[in-house]
Amino acid sequence: MVGGQIALTYQVDNYPGFPDGITGPELVDLMKRQAEGFGAEFLEEEATGVILGSTPFGVLVDETEYQGRSVIIATGSKNRSLGLESEERLMGRGVFVCATCDALLYEGKRVVVVGGGDSAVQEALDLTRFAKEVYLVHRRDRLSACKCLTDRASQDEKIKFIWNTTVTEILGEKKVEGVRLSNQETGNVWTLECDGVLLAIGWIPNTEIFRGQLDVDERGYITSTNGVDTSRAGVYVCGDLNDRRYRQVVTACGSGCMAALEVERYLAEKG
Amino acid sequence: MNPIFEQLPEHLQDAKYAKMNVLDSTENRNLAMEHGVMGTPTIKVFCEGRDIGEIVGFRALEKLVSELKDIFASREDCIAQSTPLE
Known part of the structure; x- marks a missing residue:
């Protein structure tokens, strides 16, 4: 489901730019349209595995593999x-x-x-x-x-x-x-x-498919040293997965932006 | 759940579908509560006005279609026991 926890939130009153508040599903829809405007494609499928050992990286949906030169992980968390x-x-x-x-x-x-x-x-x-x-x-x-x-x-x-x-x-x-x-x-x-x-x-991070391929801590969160990087170059993590303290839409968007900028830098360096 | 729900008519053509948002109105909420709905999403299946089954929670499309087919299978009994609506 596009939007994750926000899509399940009835009213969001603390996201900047919406002085009267906005419903979660509406906010998600606006973000999705904005991303699509920049060329993003959405596949509403569940990733069942990843191949991060070599580039291009692979994300599996059952038998189908989607490849990319970089990966941003934003799988969030589920209720304990x-x-x-x-x-x-x-x-x-x-x-x-x-x-x-x-x-x-x-x-x-x-x-x-x-x-x-x-x-x-x-x-x-x-x-x-x-x-x-x-x-x-x-x-x-x-x-x-x-x-x-x-x-x-x-x-x-x-x-x-x-x-x-x-x-x-x-x-x-x-x-x-x-x-x-x-x-x-x-x-x-x-x-x-x-x-x-x-x-x-409480919450459990959705990181099962990354175990063994990326370093995770004792609670299952992907280990990150500068906020959005992981133990593998070119793979980044954002959203609730690296914000256990605030868990707000605005903080998740902030780390999403950080991850995207890191991807841009990584791809530019790789040439 | 919308995208999956909206694909159902392609896979199961011999049913009519209605989507009801419990947040929309008190009438919708009361109707859901009268039918024992305690969580979203819940799919209720009716045949000739009889409640013949329900599916609670999210499912992958394939699983949803197969569970609905099982519920629809009991429709034969329902039709045999019911008077058609004029």
């Missing part, structure tokens, strides 16, 4: 999961990862948000516009989200906090009916009835 069978089975049937996409389908319902960072608290706040009650379940005894979000959430009557607790099972056959919770300190196990479970427990 709890690793439960029930979570996969009930995905889209009460389990969800994007409040802005699906919150309005939970009007008047009770939703459990799992996590304690910025995205968990932001998603919990977004949900309160529709949901009747929001329970934020966090494995620690305090939020790791920024103060502004923590303050807003603490003052919100719809949000209730469950500390030191993990979700050990999501209950329900065809749709979510509840969660089984386990308190890490007391060992107490109990069930909370709910209609939805929103997972916001």
Whole structure:
């Protein structure tokens, strides 16, 4: 999907040049048209492998190989999961990862948000516009989200906090009916009835296809020394893959620009 | 999902397609919720007004077509049991 996480964001209010804000899909469409204006071609396919050992580099989509003298990697990241069978089975049937996409389908319902960072608290706040009650379940005894979000959430009557607790099972056959919770300190196990479970427990970089061909760190992120370079000359990385801290559209665009300029320089030097 | 969704009519011609954005209006949202939709994208298959199956989440085109074909296969039963709409 062109646009990745932005395409799933309902409203973008902090991208420069749009004083009234813009919807994620509209912003993506404008960027795509701009790139096409400069001759970019879009292939909506999933890269299944890469060949980076020699030039020209290759990007594989099943049997088909696309070749290039340089490669920019902007594969972003995906939501971390709890690793439960029930979570996969009930995905889209009460389990969800994007409040802005699906919150309005939970009007008047009770939703459990799992996590304690910025995205968990932001998603919990977004949900309160529709949901009747929001329970934020966090494995620690305090939020790791920024103060502004923590303050807003603490003052919100719809949000209730469950500390030191993990979700050990999501209950329900065809749709979510509840969660089984386990308190890490007391060992107490109990069930909370709910209609939805929103997972916001962090991100995993989409770098599986690059392992063994580029250096990655212990968390799976491609190692970069100057921001956008990689362990192989001519291959660059940008977007959420090399910005674990800010994860904004504007920072992703900034590193995309840096990667493009590096490609230009690299190709000019290679002649 | 749009590009894949829009390719469906080429591959499965004997069905009618309707796209509904739950963000567009309260009516759309309520209709989705009445039919038990809890996530996007969800594809619901109806035959003679009967709900005969659903596909939740993203799929590659090939997989989507094959899953839809399986759902369409149950259509024979549906037609046998239903009164045609005039």
